[in-house]
Amino acid sequence: MGNTSEDSSREDCKSLQSLPSGESPAISSVMFSAGVLGNLIALALLARRWRGDAGRSAGRGNSISLFHVLVTELVFTDLLGTCLISPVVLASYARNQTLVALAPERRVCIYFAFAMTFFSLATMLMLFAMALERYLSIGHPYFYQRWVTRRGGLAVLPTIYTVSLLFCSLPLLDPEKYVQYCPGTWCFIQHSQTTYLRLYATVLLLLIVAVLACNFSVILNLIRMHRRSRRSRCGPSLGSCRDGPGARRRGERVSMAEETDHLILLAIMTITFAVCSLPFTIFAYMDQTSSRKNKWDLQALRFLSINSIIDPWVFAILRPPVLRLMRSVLCCRVSLRTRDAAQTSCSIQPNANKIDLR
DSSP, X not given: OHHHHHXXXXXXXXXXXXXXXXXXXXXXXXXXXXXXXXXXXXHHHHHHHHHHHHHHHHHHOOOOOHHHHHHHHHHHHHHHHHHHHHHHHHHHHHHTBOHHHXXXXXXXXXXXXXXXXXXXXXXXXXXXXXXXXHHHHHHOHHHHHHHOOHHHHHTHHHHHHHHHHHHHTGGGGSGGGEEEETTTTEEEEOTTOHHHHHHHHHHHHHHHHHHHHHHXXXXXXXXXXXXXXXXXXXXXXXXXXXXHHHHHHHHXXXXXXXXHHHHHHHHHHHHHHHHHHHHHHHHHHSOHHHHHHHTHHHHHHHHHHHHHHHHHHHHHHSOHHHHHHHHHHHHHHHHHHHHHHHHHXXXXXXHHHHHHHO
């Protein structure tokens, strides 16, 4: 009897016209404010970074970091999604009407559901583009230097938007696939339409796995770079080449430090999105009765919305001093072990040379 009444109340949410009593806009207001403020701060920090890179590139002939171009596009996507989705919820609370009642023919509900799917997919595609850029930069430097350019990075955003638009427009062929969920302040793909819902969740899951694979490959390449740089200190150097190898090693250390900072930032953003999208993936693969009983629908939406709020704050908090601290903590044990191994090999090498001379 209790399950029957709960199911009927959930069905009534699809056509509910006014919000239930006791609903508060506090959570939505805080999420909207935090999202806008965080993204604006992140964009301001990125703008300052762009000016700094532009000043250095004018003297050295280097281009602005492609990674930061992609980070800027990610923050812009998060800000755009926050500004286009959250005000709809706040308007629903202000008028005490559900999304279905805000406009005729369920237009606001359809718009909200499409925007949620679009910006969630676009965000994950941006993270994948960032991870792929790091993978090519570290794992395939010759290909990266020849084919990957900053101009190509500027084309990533419209490409991702086009792909997301085409994929997320499929349910628009049948607008009935979008339904309103309790308490009436959000709409999404109807849970009974398991084919597209599970396809969407599977695409997000595959993108997360691809990003993790790229990050793991970058970690392995950075470890190899670290070991090579340590071993190179044991090698003999001629007097005429003393400045050359030293400068090259310093350049390698700076490059490795910068790549490690990028990896830490990207890894935290990836973990954040994976955690935020996990409830949605569970919701997509659960049967309809279980999802209603455990209220996974509302939890999945809130977690999916939190990602666009956390991303800019991650970038704002992880400033270069914090990244250097994290890098020193993460690399401390590896450095000590590698240093011991390098000292051992350095001490063995002269003895081996003496034996050969004898």
